[in-house]
Amino acid sequence: MEENKKDIDNKKETSEDVKKEDVNLEKLNQQLSFLQSENAKLKEETKSWQNKYYEAYANLANTRKSLEKDHQQFIKYCSAGFIEKLIPSLDAFEMAFKAEIKDPVVNNFAMGFKMIFNQIEQALQEQGVSFISPKKGDKFDEKNMHAIQTEIASDEVENNSVCACLARGYLLHDRMIRPAMVSVYKKEEKVENAEEKSADKKDDKEDKTSSK
Secondary structure (H helix, E strand, O other): OHHHHHHHHHHHHHHHHHHHHHHHHHHHHHHHHHHHHHHHHHHHHHHHHHHHHHHHHHHHHHHHHHHHHHHHHHHHHOOHHHHHHHHHHHHHHHHHHHOOOOOHHHHHHHHHHHHHHHHHHHHHHHOOEEEEOOOOOOEOOOOOEEEEEEEEOOOOOOOOEEEEEEEOEEEEOOEEEEOEEEEEEEOOOOOOOHHHHHHHHHHHHHHHHHHO
């Protein structure tokens, strides 16, 4: 009898132990499931922050490139305003040099001014300035020329060609500061005589009257 009681007690203890283990296992599974869920959330957050970091880094890189480009453009064309204000003085120099000088004293002064003018030109060229000086007979180009007057073209002259360069143009690198001011040859349009026109109209009226 005692042995049977022991067996029964052992079985009870075993079943209780099994129940405890099942409970512990269930708790562990729940904890594992919770940790796996938290781990998945952390991975998603990490991925989200990583994407935001890459986006911010790309935006910063683009901003840096844009600022560098703007800085380079500023350096490249920063003298444009100064050159534009200098052009009227250069035009005055060129007009003065075209004048005929007979007085030797004045001519010496003119030679000195010419040297100064050449130095200014050299300084402008070193800053990226090029001069637009079309010659007589060159084809008119509206991209770098501005026609301020026209001349009647003869049969020997090509229509829409340069007659004279009245003021040269200035180009800073690839940016137009001022186009060359030119006069252009234009073919004269043939205009019928007013009397011939009135005569033709009179004939037309007479023809219409007679036909009626």
